[in-house]
Amino acid sequence: MLTAEDAEDETGNALGVLGSAGSVIRRLLIANRGEIAVRIIRACRELGIESVAVYSEPDARAMHVSAADRAVPIGPSAAADSYLSSRRIIDAARSTLADAVHPGYGFLAQNASFAAACDREGLIFVGPNARTIADMGSKIESRRIMQQAGVPVVAGDTPVDQTDEGISAAIDRVGLPALVKASAGGGGKGMRTVRERSEVAAEVPAARREALAAFGDGTLYVERLIERPRHVEVQVFGDRHGSVVHLFERECSTQRRHQKVIEESPSPSISPHLRAAVTDAAVRAARAVSYQSAGTVEFLVAPADGDDTRPPFYFLEMNTRLQVEHGVSEVVTGVDLVRAQLLVASGEQVPWRQETLTQRGHAIEARIYAEDPASGFLPQAGRLLLYREPRMPGVRVDSGVAEGDEVSIHYDPLLAKVIAGAETRDLAMARLASALRAFPVLGVRTNIPFLLRVIEHSAFRAGMVDTGFLDREGATLLEEPGPAPAFVAAAMAAHSAHERNSTHRAGTHSRVRDDPWDGS
Amino acid sequence: MNGRVSLLGIRDWGLGADARGATQMMVTRIGDGVYRVEHDGGVDVVYVAGPPDDCWAFADGDVYRNARDRMRGLPAARVDATQALRAPMPATVLKVMVAPGAAVTAGETLVILEAMKMELPLRAAGDAVVSAVRCREGELVQPDAVLVELKFEDLRI
Numbered sequence: 001m002l003t004a005e006d007a008e009d010e011t012g013n014a015l016g017v018l019g020s021a022g023s024v025i026r027r028l029l030i031a032n033r034g035e036i037a038v039r040i041i042r043a044c045r046e047l048g049i050e051s052v053a054v055y056s057e058p059d060a061r062a063m064h065v066s067a068a069d070r071a072v073p074i075g076p077s078a079a080a081d082s083y084l085s086s087r088r089i090i091d092a093a094r095s096t097l098a099d100a101v102h103p104g105y106g107f108l109a110q111n112a113s114f115a116a117a118c119d120r121e122g123l124i125f126v127g128p129n130a131r132t133i134a135d136m137g138s139k140i141e142s143r144r145i146m147q148q149a150g151v152p153v154v155a156g157d158t159p160v161d162q163t164d165e166g167i168s169a170a171i172d173r174v175g176l177p178a179l180v181k182a183s184a185g186g187g188g189k190g191m192r193t194v195r196e197r198s199e200v201a202a203e204v205p206a207a208r209r210e211a212l213a214a215f216g217d218g219t220l221y222v223e224r225l226i227e228r229p230r231h232v233e234v235q236v237f238g239d240r241h242g243s244v245v246h247l248f249e250r251e252c253s254t255q256r257r258h259q260k261v262i263e264e265s266p267s268p269s270i271s272p273h274l275r276a277a278v279t280d281a282a283v284r285a286a287r288a289v290s291y292q293s294a295g296t297v298e299f300l301v302a303p304a305d306g307d308d309t310r311p312p313f314y315f316l317e318m319n320t321r322l323q324v325e326h327g328v329s330e331v332v333t334g335v336d337l338v339r340a341q342l343l344v345a346s347g348e349q350v351p352w353r354q355e356t357l358t359q360r361g362h363a364i365e366a367r368i369y370a371e372d373p374a375s376g377f378l379p380q381a382g383r384l385l386l387y388r389e390p391r392m393p394g395v396r397v398d399s400g401v402a403e404g405d406e407v408s409i410h411y412d413p414l415l416a417k418v419i420a421g422a423e424t425r426d427l428a429m430a431r432l433a434s435a436l437r438a439f440p441v442l443g444v445r446t447n448i449p450f451l452l453r454v455i456e457h458s459a460f461r462a463g464m465v466d467t468g469f470l471d472r473e474g475a476t477l478l479e480e481p482g483p484a485p486a487f488v489a490a491a492m493a494a495h496s497a498h499e500r501n502s503t504h505r506a507g508t509h510s511r512v513r514d515d516p517w518d519g520s
Numbered sequence: 521m522n523g524r525v526s527l528l529g530i531r532d533w534g535l536g537a538d539a540r541g542a543t544q545m546m547v548t549r550i551g552d553g554v555y556r557v558e559h560d561g562g563v564d565v566v567y568v569a570g571p572p573d574d575c576w577a578f579a580d581g582d583v584y585r586n587a588r589d590r591m592r593g594l595p596a597a598r599v600d601a602t603q604a605l606r607a608p609m610p611a612t613v614l615k616v617m618v619a620p621g622a623a624v625t626a627g628e629t630l631v632i633l634e635a636m637k638m639e640l641p642l643r644a645a646g647d648a649v650v651s652a653v654r655c656r657e658g659e660l661v662q663p664d665a666v667l668v669e670l671k672f673e674d675l676r677i
Contacts, residue, residue, distance in 0.1 A: 385576060386553045386569035433581075440567035440578035442553075452581045484584040487545060488577050491555035491566035492586055494547040497646045499572045 025049055025100040025124060025346050029093040030068070032104030033083060034400035035416060036322070037064035040102050043338040052096045054089060056082035058408045063400050072096060077410045083107045086114045093123055100124035100345060102338075106412065109321040110137060126345040128238075128320045132289045136318040143315070149288035151281045152311040154300070156223040158183055167204045170222040177227060180204055182211030183219035190214055193225060226314065228466040229300040230269050231255065233319075234282030235329040237340060238291040243350045246279045246286075247329045247337075248359050250296075251463075254454060256377065256470045261447075262454060263325040264364040265332045268425055268463025270301065278313055285318060293344055294322045294337050303466070324367065324417070327398055331363035331421040362428040363421045366436060366455070368399075370413040372445040373478050379413040382406070385443030390435040394421050397435075407444050415446065425463070429455055453477045605642050605668045607661040611635035616657055618668065622650045630668050631655065644670060 028044055029052040030037045037053060041064065044051040053068035058077045065071040072092040075082035082088065084107055093101055101123050103109040109127065112134035118125040127133070136142045143153050155174040159166045171178045171194060180203060182190030190211035192203040204220070212218040235247040251267030252260045270278070282297035298316040326337050340351050370380045387403040399416030401407065407415070418439065420432035433455050436448050454460055454477060459469060470477070484492065546558040555566045567578040577584045611633035618630050624644045633640040648670040655667045 386567055386578075388567065437581040442567060442569040442576035442578055442583070445583065449582050484577060484586070485579075487557040487559045487561070487564050488566050488579050488584055490545045490547050490559070491557050491568050491579075492575050492577050492584070494549065494555055495553070495568035495575055495577075496572035498549060499575075500646060 025342055027052060027096065027098045028100045028102055028126070028342070029054065029072075029089070029096065029098035029123075030064070030102050030104065031083065031089045031108055032102070032106070033059055033062060033064055033411065034414065035398045036104040036324070036400070038067050038400045039398050040104060040338055041067045043336065043342060046336075047339060047342060049342065052092070052098050054083070054092050056410070058406075058410055061405075063402055063405070070096060077408070079107065079411065083411075086111065086117055089114075090117055090121055090123070093118075094121065098123065100126055100342075102126040102341070103321065105321050105324055110319070112137060124345050126341050127293045127322075128289075128291055128295060132291060133320045135289060136320050139317075142318060145288050146285055146315045149284045151285045151288075151297075151315045152313060154224050154226065154314040156221065158219065158221045162219060164201070164204050167220055167222060168200050171200060174222050174224040177225040179223045179225045180207040181221045181223060182207065182215055182217070183221040184211065184215040184217040190220075226300050226302050228303050228468060229253075230267075230303075230465075231260075231298065231316070231467050232267050232270060232278060232301045232313065233296050233298040233323075234279050235323075235326065235337075236282050236286040236291060236295050236297060237337070237344075237350055237352075238286050238293065238295070239344045239350045240292050240347065241349050242290070244283050244286045244291060245350055245352060245354045245357060246283050247333050247335065247357055249275060249278060250325055250328050252325065253465045253467050254460065254470060255467050256474075258467075260325065260367065261451070261470065262364065262366050262460075263328050264362065264425070264428070265328050266359050266362065266425075269465075274301070274312060281313070281315070285315065289318075291320075293341050294326065295320050296323050300467075324414070325365055327396060327417060327419045328363045328365045331396060331419050332359045332361065333357050334360060361421060361423045362425045363419060364425070364428045364432050365417050365419040366432055366451045367414055367447075368416040368418060368439070368441070368451075369447045370407045370415050370444045371447055373447055373450040374445075374480055377447070379409055380407065380445045381409040382444040384441065386440055387442070388440050389416065390418070390438040392431075392435060392438070394431050395419070395435045396421070415441070429461065450477060453479070604666045605630060605670065607633065607663055607665045607667055608640070609635050609663055611640065611661055613655045613657050613659045613661060613667070614639060616653060616655065616668075618650045618653065620650050620653055624648055624650060624670070630670075633661070633667075642667065 027050040030040045031054060041051040051068040053064050053071040054074045055062060055065045055071055056075055056077050059065060074088040074092055075085060086108060089108065101118050108114040110133055112130045115125045115127060115133055116130040119130065135145060146153055157170040157173055159170040177193060177195040180192045180194060190207050192207040194200055194203050207220055208218045211220060230253045232249050232251055234249050236244060237247065238244040248265055249267050250263050250265045251269060252263045254262040278299055285297045286295060296319040298319065299313045300316050301313045322337060322341065330337055335352060343351055371377045372380055384401060384403055384405050384407060387401065389397045389399060396419040397416055401415050418432060418435050420428050420435055422428040422431050433452060436452050439448060441448065459465055548556045550556045553567055553569045555568060557564050557566055564579055568575055570576045575586055613631060614634040615632040618624060624630065626644055626646045628644045629641040630644055631642045650668060651671040652669040655661055661667065
């Protein structure tokens with residue numbers, strides 16, 4: 001543990017993050033847990049910034065707590081009373097005299113009032129300003145801003161005339177196939193797909209009834225349905241001096257119920273022409289809101305349909321934070337996004353120029369979740385009896401757990417991210433597969449076997465995956481291995497024998513082996 | 521062999537459907553929870569953890585859990601593991617120390633062979649019951665001949 005004085009002596013201004021206006025981040029509170037907290041703490045260490053972790057009761061011995069220079073308890077297991085409690089986080093920052101807060105992703109990362117509260121307390125919020133967070137958090141407002149900035153949005157309409165005829169006319173305006181949605185809605189309730197003109201008469205009243213029942217508001221919104229879309233997003237980065245750059249795209253179409261599973265860059269599905277168009281649009285979007293720090297502009301890319309009058313991609317939303325998959329862009333461009341966030345939060349300029357940023361080779365990431373694909377991807381809890389991360393050239397593992405740790409059900413089941421980088425997509429996929437085959441996690445079920453089957457699937461290998469792929473192919477990818485093959489059973493038997501007889505150390509004739517790991 | 525020798529040279533486990541008598545496997549513990557298995561198909565590294573009655577294994581990206589896998593159409597794997605002790609070289613059986621049905625403990629000498637004027641004791645790899653004795657004192661045995669079969673009743677796989 002460093003004291004404040006030590007930190008000053010060791011880091012001083014030479015290593016501390018000096019802002020142009022003299023604002024220096026010397027002590028950063030990380031308002032998060034797990035792998036992202038560990039990732040941010042590492043960046044702090046590199047920059048000579050003192051790190052302050054916060055933790056809930058079940059996390060008292062978590063990796064992010066031991067990795068940080070100091071750690072503050074912030075409450076019980078329930079996120080609402082700990083990691084999501086704006087007040088407790090700010091109290092922790094004040095009591096440790098932190099001068100900045102990094103929210104990571106999830107929890108308070110896209111909470112505009114938290115960002116505003118940090119401002120009021122004189123804490124640097126490592127991220128965009130509260131206004132940007134609020135604007136981009138609103139579906140209607142973000143859509144309006146993007147349209148104004150010339151970023152294509154999916155055709156949509158909330159007609160003033162809410163009669164069947166009015167909705168029908170709106171469907172004509174956006175074109176078929178269309179989605180009729182509850183304006184107040186979410187979660188698929190009050191949502192109907194209309195593919196044919198003849199379906200309008202039945203589907204519109206049905207959507208209205210559902211909307212009324214679910215939300216007490218029958219107002220309908222009509223949107224053009226993009227079938228079999230791809231999810232392509234662009235990493236952007238801006239500073240308070242007006243610079244905005246992009247760090248190319250990430251392909252994130254391999255999703256399970258809107259949860260990303262595998263991400264890669266470059267996208268195997270877009271042409272150089274389309275890449276230029278989406279990255280331009282993303283930079284326009286970021287400029288439109290004077291974006292500061294790391295952000296992501298998400299697009300839906302429509303399959304080619306020969307209709308040149310429609311743009312092939314549409315603004316989906318902007319994530320005003322560092323993303324889980326930021327490492328993919330780091331590996332492919334060779335930059336450190338968290339370090340850049342800390343620099344920019346201190347008032348410095350974006351540390352790269354657009355011309356110097358390139359995609360070198362290919363990067364691909366798999367998210368390792370504590371979940372059981374065989375039982376509906378149910379999150380799993382338990383002790384990590386054995387947990388050995390792969391170590392091999394070109395493979396980066398970001399994680400927040402270690403062997404022996406208890407995985408709790410209180411939080412996101414993400415254990416680790418494995419990111420492979422190589423010269424080509426084929427090589428990167430092969431490298432990721434070998435890394436996953438060398439990543440034993442025992443004691444808690446994970447999605448590693450599932451991920452391997454995804455990577456080996458012909459559609460994935462061909463780069464032909466749309467966002468519905470995993471949900472459609474689910475059954476075939478869930479296939480469980482049969483009973484343990486004999487060689488595995490033999491190892492289990494040997495292990496059992498070892499556990500039972502570890503005090504005996506008896507040998508069988510010529511097959512006795514020396515065991516250099518055996519300390520007894 | 522200065523007392524740092526561990527037992528896990530295990531071969532000829534009678535293992536479920538794949539046993540086929542001819543299957544020979546050699547398991548060596550090469551680290552904490554890490555086992556190297558030499559078998560007909562080659563060499564594999566298997567990670568194993570957990571208590572003997574509920575252990576987990578990882579091999580080549582797949583995970584196996586014995587409690588669960590046992591229930592899944594592998595009646596033979598419910599078996600108590602058997603181990604055949606075989607002659608490592610041409611030898612004469614000098615002494616048979618056990619009879620069928622005898623309970624033996626890990627490290628107990630079962631058979632003493634004599635080869636090239638030297639005595640070679642064969643010991644039990646774990647606590648087990650002798651299920652069969654397949655040699656007689658004074659008999660000349662060839663390499664790989666089965667001498668004694670052991671049954672590990674508590675060694676569920």
